Every structure is written in C-alpha cells, then in structure tokens.
Amino acid sequence: MNARVLITGSAGFLGTNLVPALVAKGYAVIGLDNLMHGHRSAVRELEGTGFRFIEGDVRDIATVRAAADGADVIIHFAEAKIPRYGGTRATLEANVIGTENVLAVAAQNGARVIYGSTDEVYGKNPERWLNEEAALVLGQTNVNRWAYAASKLLSEQLCFAYQESHGVKMTILRYTSGYGIHQSLDWQGGPQSVFITAALRGEKIPIHGDGLQSRTFTHAGDMVRGTVLALESPYADGEIFNIGSRDEITIINLAYLIWRLVKNPQKPRLEFVPYTDFSRNYEDVRHRALDISKASYLLGYEPRVNLADGLRETIQWQASMLGSPGEI
Numbered sequence: 001m002n003a004r005v006l007i008t009g010s011a012g013f014l015g016t017n018l019v020p021a022l023v024a025k026g027y028a029v030i031g032l033d034n035l036m037h038g039h040r041s042a043v044r045e046l047e048g049t050g051f052r053f054i055e056g057d058v059r060d061i062a063t064v065r066a067a068a069d070g071a072d073v074i075i076h077f078a079e080a081k082i083p084r085y086g087g088t089r090a091t092l093e094a095n096v097i098g099t100e101n102v103l104a105v106a107a108q109n110g111a112r113v114i115y116g117s118t119d120e121v122y123g124k125n126p127e128r129w130l131n132e133e134a135a136l137v138l139g140q141t142n143v144n145r146w147a148y149a150a151s152k153l154l155s156e157q158l159c160f161a162y163q164e165s166h167g168v169k170m171t172i173l174r175y176t177s178g179y180g181i182h183q184s185l186d187w188q189g190g191p192q193s194v195f196i197t198a199a200l201r202g203e204k205i206p207i208h209g210d211g212l213q214s215r216t217f218t219h220a221g222d223m224v225r226g227t228v229l230a231l232e233s234p235y236a237d238g239e240i241f242n243i244g245s246r247d248e249i250t251i252i253n254l255a256y257l258i259w260r261l262v263k264n265p266q267k268p269r270l271e272f273v274p275y276t277d278f279s280r281n282y283e284d285v286r287h288r289a290l291d292i293s294k295a296s297y298l299l300g301y302e303p304r305v306n307l308a309d310g311l312r313e314t315i316q317w318q319a320s321m322l323g324s325p326g327e328i
C-alpha cells in the first residue's frame with residue numbers, strides 16, 4: 001500500500017499542483033490549510049478520491065497532530081510569504097512556529113518530513129548557479145524582505161535539529177520562482193502573474209528597477225516532479241536539494257516574452273517603477289539561478305517544461321481565471 005501523506009499549505013500554488021499528482025499515484029493524501037491565501041476550490045473535485053481536506057492552522061500543534069494522525073510523510077508547504085508590504089511578524093510566526101509544530105509531531109509519530117524551502121535562503125550571495133553548499137548571505141534585519149528568508153533558514157535549522165535530537169527523517173527542497181496554473185494572480189504569485197494580467201488587458205507592465213535582474217522560472221509540473229522524486233528516492237534522507245530550472249531570463253525579457261505570447265497587437269507597454277516607490281528600504285537580488293545538478297544526479301530530476309510552453313499554458317489558465325475571479 002502507498003504511503004499516507006499530509007500536505008500542509010495544500011490549498012496553495014504548489015499544494016494544488018501536487019495533490020492531484022500524488023492522488024493519481026495512489027497515495028492517500030490529507031491536506032491542511034487555513035485558507036489564508038489558498039483556494040479550496042482548486043482541490044474540491046478531488047475530495048473523496050484519496051484526498052481529504054482539513055481547514056486548520058499549522059501554528060496550532062493540536063491541529064497538526066490531528067491532521068498528521070496515521071501520516072507516514074508530512075510535506076510542509078504552509079507559509080506566509082515575503083513581507084514586502086508589511087506582515088513581518090506574521091511571516092516569522094507562521095513559518096517558524098508552523099515548522100516546529102510539524103517537526104515535533106513528526107518526532108512523536110515517526111513520520112518523515114519534506115520541507116518546502118526556498119532559494120531566498122541564498123540571500124545576496126552573488127555567485128551564479130548556486131549549489132547547496134553555497135553561503136547563505138542575508139541582508140540587514142531592518143529590511144523586511146529578509147524576514148522571510150530568515151524564517152525559512154531557521155526552519156531548515158530546525159529540520160536538522162530535530163534530525164539530530166529526535167532522529168526525524170527529513171529532506172529539504174529549495175524551490176525557486178515557480179509559475180503555472182493555480183498561482184496567485186498578484187505579486188504574491190511572482191512577476192509573471194502580474195505581467196500576464198497586464199499584457200492580457202493591454203495595460204503597462206510594471207518593471208521594478210531596470211528590469212535587468214534575472215531569475216530561473218520553474219514550471220509547477222517540474223516542481224511537482226522534483227518533489228515526488230524526493231518523496232520516493234532512497235537517497236533523499238537528510239539532504240538538501242535545489243529544485244529549479246535552467247531557464248534564466250531577465251525580468252524585462254520575461255515581460256517581452258509574455259507580451260508576445262499573449263499576442264497583444266500593440267507595442268509592449270512597460271512602466272519602470274523605482275524600488276523606493278513601493279517600499280522605503282526594499283532590497284532586490286540582481287541574479288538568482290540555482291545549480292540543480294545534485295537533484296539531477298542523485299534524484300534523476302530534470303526540468304522538462306520550457307518557459308515559453310509553460311507560459312502559454314499559464315496565460316490560457318489565467319485568462320480563464322480573470323473571466324471568472326474567485327474560482328482559483
């Protein structure tokens with residue numbers, strides 16, 4: 001019989017893409033989410049087909065304990081995101097307390113933990129193609145962007161601490177710039193979400209800074225594949241893996257690509273927004289590209305979806321969502 005898996009944050013972007021993949025493979029899946037950002041509708045049709053949803057908060061250990069009852073694996077995705085516009089305390093609280101609760105329950109139950117971490121922990125490290133050994137270089141504590149990275153870094157430390165003190169089996173997956181269906185349509189979902197909406201409406205695409213900062217965007221299907229490989233690999237215990245793509249692109253070229261794929265007949269309309277316009281002391285990261293060779297060699301992970309194809313699918317989905325908001 002396949003394992004029973006609890007996914008925290010199951011109603012978010014990654015969760016809603018992962019749940020159907022695990023159900024299709026025969027796993028019994030339980031989802032836990034407080035619906036702070038997530039959308040129950042995205043997984044509603046799966047309920048009763050090997051998937052059960054619990055509305056609840058990972059900050060409450062009794063809730064996590066009840067949800068994890070009988071679970072062999074806990075995939076921990078629940079999180080509060082980058083506090084770019086405030087919410088720093090909420091970010092620290094949800095991410096750190098949530099992770100500690102998950103680990104404490106895993107220690108009691110003997111469940112394995114897969115922790116959804118982020119490339120943000122590499123912070124300002126200027127190296128290109130950062131591997132898992134690269135230094136984690138965070139910025140000043142008065143720049144609220146780093147609260148998110150600090151909370152995820154501390155969560156990773158907690159994973160290793162519970163491995164050491166309680167023998168919890170755990171794997172850390174550092175994802176980067178995910179896109180695809182079920183992504184948030186605003187900045188929470190990343191620049192591509194905002195750019196697609198603007199291009200579909202023929203509005204100006206807001207480019208923060210000069211747009212020459214670059215990222216490696218990763219399709220939801222590849223993120224799911226990497227997660228399933230880590231879940232099923234005999235080599236993943238105690239390891240950190242970067243899960244990303246090799247599709248590095250500048251933000252301005254992402255805007256141009258989306259404008260063309262949307263087939264907007266007008267010339268691209270860009271609006272350059274200085275960082276100071278949206279946050280007093282915001283700090284951007286110039287380039288962020290993950291070396292995924294460890295996941296490739298040890299897990300057999302290879303991203304399969306190229307950026308243009310993945311964006312075409314995302315644009316189609318997002319256009320339908322904008323026609324019927326609320327059904328994300």
Ligand SMILES: NC(=O)c1ccc[n+]([C@@H]2O[C@H](COP(=O)([O-])OP(=O)(O)OC[C@H]3O[C@@H](n4cnc5c(N)ncnc54)[C@H](O)[C@@H]3O)[C@@H](O)[C@H]2O)c1
Pocket residue numbers: 008009010011012013014015032033034035036037038039056057058059076077078079080081094098116117118119152174175176177178179184
């Ligand atoms: N998507 C990406 O591009 C990306 C990149 C790097 C890292 N990650 C990591 O992957 C994981 C999943 O990311 P995502 O994009 O699906 O995030 P998401 O924001 O779409 O989903 C997070 C979910 O957690 C839920 N949640 C928030 N606080 C909660 C709480 N206290 N109790 C219960 N549920 C709560 C939200 O309602 C939401 O459904 C995160 O931990 C994130 O750090 C994602």
